[in-house]
Amino acid sequence: MIGALRRGKTQKQVVVYLTVLFYLLVVMLPIYWMFRTSITENESLYGVTLSFFPDKLTLAQFDQAINKWRFGHFLGNSIIVAVCTTTLTTILASLAAYSLVRLRYPGRAQLARSVLFVYLIPGGLLFIPLFIMMQRIGLLNSLLSLILTYQTFAIPFCTWMLIGYFKGIPPEMEEAALIDGCNRVQTLTKVLIPMAAPGLVAAAIFTFTLSWNEFLYALIFINTNTARTLPVGLATLIRGDIYLFGPMMAGSVMATLPVMILYMAAQRFVVQGLAAGAVKG
């Protein structure tokens, strides 16, 4: 009886293990292929000489990507846009979330609901009018146009996440601080924000990623190399019959590594954040 049970358990473990390993293979193969391509010479990328495992390693693709295709410059633009967006959003969203969670005033529930509503409106419905608007105010081909438009998804997203966080923090500490003579803004900056630090870090990381990964607005607002961000800079390498997959994959590695490292370093915060914010019950 016990033997049968144990055998059943081992069988189950084997099945589970095989499933996980299979998916692991599917998940890792494209990522491996990106890294592999980025450090391979053109001769072993195209045609019959292609090989699955690396033979001769080279940094030539990165050299091409940075010096010929200006990916270093695009990377810089992406960093500027993502950092500015994240800073602006985190400040505005924490003020809004604090107001929606801790202060009582008419219309509060409706405003909180509208944040969620706006967060869910997809960009596909908005990009045409935003393009016309940016054209009218003469902001096309500027990084500012991106920083401004990214607020349309970053603020609602970040506010919604922070509402979840701030709600989970008991208000007693802030009440004590109020009695001790702090004003409202001080209770936010000196009590709530330090206590909600993990949540703020997670919200900031998500916002950074949203901005870093944004493609559509960057594609339609920016038409000059000076202001291109990395996603759109990469897209310019797709041109018909010419094979530029080497520098393309090198650029992809440059675009992926910062985000990957960020998530690896902050995985605990991020998983907590996902559980508490995006799919909070």
Place this chain on the structure above:
Amino acid sequence: MSVRTTAEAARAFGRSRLSARTKETLLGYALIVPAFAFILGLIAYPAGWAMYFAFTDKVVGMPEKFVGLKNFVWVLGWPDFGQMILNTVMLAVVAVAIKAVIGMTMGLALNEELPLRGLFRGLLFLPWTVPSFVAGMIWRWLYDDQNGLFNWALLHLGLINAPIAWLGDVRYAMPAVISTVVWKGFPFFTIAYLAGLQAIPHEQYEAAQVDGASPFQRFLYVTLPGLRHVLIVTCMLSLIWTSNTFDLVYLMTAGGPSNATEVFTLLTFQLGIQNGRVGEAATVPMMAMPIFMGLIVVLTRYLQDREAET
């Protein structure tokens, strides 16, 4: 004398209490105004313009005039309009269904006690950290007809005799795009289900076991009901996001071959940005709007009701 002082004090007290409430209201609005200024200025205002443009013959750089429903008639009469709707719906529904199933299997598997479980969780999480435009590039390269890894492997294994033009063939282009969307998106489901599984009390499984429930019955009557909320929310969120896919399709196939992967975001882009026909372009998302708004309203209600319950 002392009576007057008390009355005065009471009045002063009342006044300060009243003003404290007013102060709280004012502060509440003051803190929320900056965020909502962006939301109104960059979402509500342009959305209003889009609705107006849909009824005009607006072209980039030219003044517009009112044309009634002409744009709607024109877009509806576009020969591949039905195909485009079908593509968008298929991409969203099929990809979300596959993501949900894979996410569920992975969630269940990674919820088991396994050696190296932490490492597996970290690795399976990776596609989620890969930017979607990068995912589009990588998979375009994998599917490349001349030098792609898939054709190379299939040829070497002797499974095919000639390379297949995955992204250039009407039959394979959409499945290829869907495979990429699934690869990029299933970790989100896995994470959500893992969190949901950990919230199901262990006693429920023990009770089911005592009652003689088989593993499948336990899944059906304990796990699934326990994950109901997470399932609904992830599927609806993903449905909204996936039906708005732009970058993956744009980078992999640009809607081709012969509109086999044309989706509504891409059509809007081609009409409005590539051809400058803003009026016609504005009608496309407007026709999609009722469906999205329906989904969003239902989801918002659902999330807020849950919030109120807990």
